[in-house]
Amino acid sequence: MEEQFSPTQKQEQSYRAELVKWGIELEKAIQVARILxxxxxxxxxxxxxxxxxxxxxxxxxxxxKQWEQFKQVMAQYGTSLEQLSWEDYQTATQRPEKDSTATSDSDEKGQ
Incomplete structure (x- = not known):
């Protein structure tokens, strides 16, 4: 039997999915989606x-806004907007983690 959701529940699910998609923590997304x-x-x-x-x-x-800017930059380089995905954006905007094996300035001075 298919579950029936009220329009408010459907709207809440839609808001929650959108917020989570864009990197909002699940607990915060749930609370805000309900309020909205x-x-x-x-x-x-x-x-x-x-x-x-x-x-x-x-x-x-x-x-x-960052996603829209990313698409504009990619379009300038000839990338088809149909080829761009949210995963492409996430990969391009990830900040590299600091390498724990890298030497610090003080280590380099001592050598």
């Missing part, structure tokens, strides 16, 4: 809930 889907006005939210929604929405917006 229920269309709760700021006046009815606690200060911490308002802060959380603003933080998450700002991060989501920044990630989307």
């Amino acid at each position: 889907a229920l269309n709760i006005p700021n006046e009815n939210l606690s200060a911490s809930e308002v802060e959380l929604v603003e933080e998450v929405c700002k991060k989501w917006f920044e990630k989307r």
Whole structure:
């Protein structure tokens, strides 16, 4: 038997999926998706809930903006936008972890 979801539940799932897709932590995505889907006005939210929604929405917006900029740069280099994927973007924007085997400046001076 197929589960029936209310429009609010479907909206909440949609918001949650979108937030998680763009790198929002699951717990934060769940809380914010619920608030957004229920269309709760700021006046009815606690200060911490308002802060959380603003933080998450700002991060989501920044990630989307970076994605659009990434697509523009790639298009300038002749990459077809149909060929670009979210995984390409994530790979291109990952910051390399510091190599724990690298020598520090003080190690180099002593040699």
